[in-house]
Amino acid sequence: xxxxxxxxxxxxxxxxxxxxxxxxxxxxxxxxxxxxxxxxxxxxxxxxxxxxxxxxxxxxxxxxxxxxxxxxxxxxxxxxxxxxxxxxxxxxxxxxxxxxxxxxxxxxxxxxxxxxxxxxxxxxxxxxxxxxxxxxxxxxxxxxxxxxxxxxxxxxxxxxxxxxxxxxxxxxxxxxxxxxxxxxxxxxxxxxxxxxxxxxxxxxxxxxxxxxxxxxxxxxxxxxxxxxxxxxxxx
Numbered sequence: 001x002x003x004x005x006x007x008x009x010x011x012x013x014x015x016x017x018x019x020x021x022x023x024x025x026x027x028x029x030x031x032x033x034x035x036x037x038x039x040x041x042x043x044x045x046x047x048x049x050x051x052x053x054x055x056x057x058x059x060x061x062x063x064x065x066x067x068x069x070x071x072x073x074x075x076x077x078x079x080x081x082x083x084x085x086x087x088x089x090x091x092x093x094x095x096x097x098x099x100x101x102x103x104x105x106x107x108x109x110x111x112x113x114x115x116x117x118x119x120x121x122x123x124x125x126x127x128x129x130x131x132x133x134x135x136x137x138x139x140x141x142x143x144x145x146x147x148x149x150x151x152x153x154x155x156x157x158x159x160x161x162x163x164x165x166x167x168x169x170x171x172x173x174x175x176x177x178x179x180x181x182x183x184x185x186x187x188x189x190x191x192x193x194x195x196x197x198x199x200x201x202x203x204x205x206x207x208x209x210x211x212x213x214x215x216x217x218x219x220x221x222x223x224x225x226x227x228x229x230x231x232x233x234x235x
Contacts, residue, residue: 004117004118005117005118005119005120006116006117007116007117007119008116009119010115010116010119011112011115011116013208014205014208015115015205015208015209015212016112016115016116018201018204018205018208019108019111019112019115019205020108020112021201022104022108022198022201022202022205023105023108023109023112025194025197025198025201026101026102026104026105026108026198027105028190028191028194029097029098029101029104029191029194029195029198030097030098030101030102030105032187032188032190032191032194033060033094033097033098033101033150033187033188033191034060034098035060035187036059036060036187036188037057037058037059037060038057038058038059038161038183038184038185039055039056039057039058039182039183040055040056040058040086040161040162040165040181040182040183041053041054041055041056041179041180041181041182042054042069042165042166042171042177042178042179042180043177043178043179043180044072044077044080044081044170044176044177045176045177045178046072046077046080046176047077047080052072052077053180054069054070054071054072054081055069055070055182056068056069056070056085056086056161058086058161060094060098061090061091061094061095061098062088062089062090062091062094062153062157063089063090063091064085064086064087064088064089064090064157064160064161065085065086065087065088065089066085067085067086068083068084068085068086069081069083069084069085069086071083080170080176081170082170084168084169084170086160086161086165087160087164087168088156088157088160090153090156090157093146093149093150093152093153094150094153096146096149096150097146097147097149097150097191097195100142100143100146101146101195101198104139104143104198107135107139111132114128122212123212129209129212129213129214130213130214130215132209132212133206133209133210133212133213133215136202136205136206136209137206139202140199140202140203140206143195143196143198143199143202144199146195147192147195147196147198147199150191150192150195151192151195154185154188154189154192157185157188158183158185161183162179162181162183163179165177165179166178166179
């Protein structure tokens with residue numbers, strides 16, 4: 001029978017329960033990274049010995065070279081500070097991480113529908129568990145790659161929006177610029193942690209998916225046909 005048969009039993013088993021966790025953690029992964037916006041700030045000392053605070057806003061996908069500092073309003077400062085942008089483009093690792101997390105989120109939904117509604121098909125054939133196992137292994141590897149790349153990019157973002165701001169062209173060889181840290185990168189740090197937690201979840205789940213495949217439990221041998229009984233040994 002190939003129709004829908006609702007069965008919540010798999011959700012209570014590691015196979016389905018871990019998939020629910022993976023679904024939830026995928027949401028946190030793309031939400032903490034993709035929904036980020038923040039600011040960084042410099043204090044600029046003008047010719048009239050007044051301090052002006054300059055801010056630059058930046059957000060996902062972290063094309064920092066498109067984020068400019070506010071121009072100071074005082075005429076004395078305008079002579080010192082032209083339109084200046086942050087340095088760096090970290091959109092590739094950020095978008096890879098977020099896009100991959102979204103695809104994982106969608107796959108987890110599809111897998112849960114399969115487990116809950118079509119478990120009889122899933123366990124009635126060797127192909128679906130094998131496909132699930134291969135996808136699980138690939139996703140585990142991609143979590144490692146995407147999270148590692150995003151962690152490196154986050155380190156560079158911290159550098160580009162931190163003390164290195166005092167090395168921007170208007171600040172070089174002067175003492176007019178002072179970095180003021182108003183960044184809040186907590187959600188981005190959390191996204192990296194969640195990425196590695198996803199790696200652990202998917203790597204652990206690979207074992208439970210493997211147990212559903214024919215590699216772990218080969219199909220039972222066919223019983224002997226009634227027409228060919230085994231020969232009896234004579235006395």
